[in-house]
Amino acid sequence: MQLRPRQHLLEIWQAVARHSFDNGEWQWGEWGGRSSVADAERLLCLLYPATEIEPFRLDDPDTTQLDVERALRNAGDSSEIPMNLLEILGDFMENHRGEESPTFAGGYYFAPENPEHELSKEQEEVGVVDSYSMSITLCLATLGFLKVYRGKTQRAGTLARIDKLRDATSARLTAAMVSLLRSFTVNVVDIASDQGQALARLLGRGRLSDRQVLQRFQDRFKSLRALISESVTLGLDTDVADQLRNENRLFECGWAWSLVKDAPEVEVEAQTAQDIGKQPQGVAHAVPYLYFTVVALDGIPALSSERTLVLGLLTAEQQKLADALRLRWEITQQYWSGIARFDAATWPLEEVPWRTTLQQLESEYFSLSVASILVHDLVRRRATDDDLTRTVAVMERLAERGRITSRTAREDPAIGLHNPGVTLPLLGSEEIGPAMKWTMGDFSAQLLKRTVQLCALSRTIGSQDRLLTLAESILDHLWARRVSDGEGVGLWDNVHAVYPESPVRTGPLSWSITERVTECMVAAHALYTQDPIRSSEMTALAQAALSEAAHLFGKEQLEQPAPALKSPQGEEIKGIEADLRRARQLVDKQPGTAHALTLGVLARLYALARARGADARGADARGV
Numbered sequence: 001m002q003l004r005p006r007q008h009l010l011e012i013w014q015a016v017a018r019h020s021f022d023n024g025e026w027q028w029g030e031w032g033g034r035s036s037v038a039d040a041e042r043l044l045c046l047l048y049p050a051t052e053i054e055p056f057r058l059d060d061p062d063t064t065q066l067d068v069e070r071a072l073r074n075a076g077d078s079s080e081i082p083m084n085l086l087e088i089l090g091d092f093m094e095n096h097r098g099e100e101s102p103t104f105a106g107g108y109y110f111a112p113e114n115p116e117h118e119l120s121k122e123q124e125e126v127g128v129v130d131s132y133s134m135s136i137t138l139c140l141a142t143l144g145f146l147k148v149y150r151g152k153t154q155r156a157g158t159l160a161r162i163d164k165l166r167d168a169t170s171a172r173l174t175a176a177m178v179s180l181l182r183s184f185t186v187n188v189v190d191i192a193s194d195q196g197q198a199l200a201r202l203l204g205r206g207r208l209s210d211r212q213v214l215q216r217f218q219d220r221f222k223s224l225r226a227l228i229s230e231s232v233t234l235g236l237d238t239d240v241a242d243q244l245r246n247e248n249r250l251f252e253c254g255w256a257w258s259l260v261k262d263a264p265e266v267e268v269e270a271q272t273a274q275d276i277g278k279q280p281q282g283v284a285h286a287v288p289y290l291y292f293t294v295v296a297l298d299g300i301p302a303l304s305s306e307r308t309l310v311l312g313l314l315t316a317e318q319q320k321l322a323d324a325l326r327l328r329w330e331i332t333q334q335y336w337s338g339i340a341r342f343d344a345a346t347w348p349l350e351e352v353p354w355r356t357t358l359q360q361l362e363s364e365y366f367s368l369s370v371a372s373i374l375v376h377d378l379v380r381r382r383a384t385d386d387d388l389t390r391t392v393a394v395m396e397r398l399a400e401r402g403r404i405t406s407r408t409a410r411e412d413p414a415i416g417l418h419n420p421g422v423t424l425p426l427l428g429s430e431e432i433g434p435a436m437k438w439t440m441g442d443f444s445a446q447l448l449k450r451t452v453q454l455c456a457l458s459r460t461i462g463s464q465d466r467l468l469t470l471a472e473s474i475l476d477h478l479w480a481r482r483v484s485d486g487e488g489v490g491l492w493d494n495v496h497a498v499y500p501e502s503p504v505r506t507g508p509l510s511w512s513i514t515e516r517v518t519e520c521m522v523a524a525h526a527l528y529t530q531d532p533i534r535s536s537e538m539t540a541l542a543q544a545a546l547s548e549a550a551h552l553f554g555k556e557q558l559e560q561p562a563p564a565l566k567s568p569q570g571e572e573i574k575g576i577e578a579d580l581r582r583a584r585q586l587v588d589k590q591p592g593t594a595h596a597l598t599l600g601v602l603a604r605l606y607a608l609a610r611a612r613g614a615d616a617r618g619a620d621a622r623g624v
Helices: 005-020 036-052 066-071 080-095 129-150 156-183 194-204 210-231 239-244 270-276 290-304 306-311 316-340 364-381 385-401 413-417 443-457 461-479 511-529 536-559 568-586 591-621
Strands: 110-112 184-190 249-255 422-426 436-440
Touching: 005 036, 005 066, 005 511, 036 080, 036 129, 036 511, 080 129, 080 156, 129 156, 129 290, 129 306, 156 184, 156 270, 156 290, 156 316, 184 194, 184 239, 194 210, 194 249, 210 239, 210 249, 210 316, 239 249, 249 290, 249 316, 290 306, 290 316, 290 364, 316 364, 364 385, 364 413, 364 443, 385 443, 385 461, 443 461, 443 511, 461 511, 536 568, 536 591, 568 591
Parallel strands: none
Antiparallel strands: 110 436, 184 249, 422 436
């Protein structure tokens, strides 16, 4: 199906409103409040498009568009929707705040590794990187919404509620940023260790010795190693800097699944410390996870977006924290992009599936995670055509291996990517109760998101066409997985609609997949707001046609008397002149359109010349 972001988003909004509102009142339902991640994802299904796409704005009742209001009619009319959002966001901030500080509990997204065990309340309330990252996006969206809406209302009671929610949101944003800093880690390993050997095999792929791998690693990451050891201090163990100076060691960097055990507290000013309360102790082992690294990288750019800067959403202290996160964002992208493309002849990323170094887990999902980081890096540094072409091939292969663009076999193990999903043991969780795991079942949605992002990045027609075709195939797959009856109609995830032989699933709706599909549609909207790819061949054709048309137009004006301005002939001449002028304006950005306009001008000029010739022959026949 064709990517139609506006129509698809309106359908998602209609489904969310139908599911979550009852006579204008928000209903969290049985599972509401039991996971800060799920609740944030649910709210972002509404707020993310509303803050990223101008026609979807909900903060100014006077500008709410008719189709938007119609899609959200269960939430009220254009003046009631902002008031309802105030109430809902206030509930969220209250539900996910402890006695002293905001909480970021994974809740029911956590599960015991042994199904016979049951997680303790303490374990379910452990913060998770998903929640930290989602909270950054949600809080910035909320602060922007409040800033605009505050200027649209004069009610004292509403203004007081806005100010109270703004303070709570700002405190949660700060706490999320601090927690994300304390979850970042650099894991330094000796090449002779098990993890070092796993990384050496990944990079050398049996073709390079350990010494060769180490030498190439030193050459590629020398400057990055120095940058980490000299610059990264907030929330990171100072011993890491000393270990990094030993160039005979390998390292990995990124985000653990939660606060790292023994991670030092981030120093903040007194007022900020009071707002966010005591910084909790970490439990996670100091090892980066690909999945949680990608999640963190997705949230951090919002801190430096144009909207954040224009609206002035960050305080001075938050800006300091944002700068520290931005540094980690750049370091992590450079590192994993370098790992993915370690050998120019054959990228490690091109050898699917990827195998993690610590836990030796192997899956197409981890290949997609590395590709996701590479996409971030390609956007940051303006990718070459070769980088894009090779990355497109990886995406196509992942879609095929994930049985999205190819048929499934009997008892196909690839179905496990979607149901039950890929599981991650959460190292360190066993110290506070039964060992926990995290399951990722959003392979298709993540693949669509990265494909659309790459499509927006591509400036070659061939690559963009391949990516658009792939994106449409993935969207076909995902759209077929919407719930078709019962609770949550139009939302996700009904895996059995596509994989009927997969295990039976129980539990709540997947707000994770629903939110990621929403992100995909926002990315698709951004894609279509760009100028189309400029073809040099089409530009040359358009310029040649313009040259011919301009010459013939001048000739036409020479060979006939000036027509009366109000005559049909005069109107035709004015129309030709306007089309030529418009074609000249478009030739650089839209050469195809300019060419089409010019061909129309040439046809009209030919018709005028032919008519003039016929008139001349008629006059000769009459002996004039």
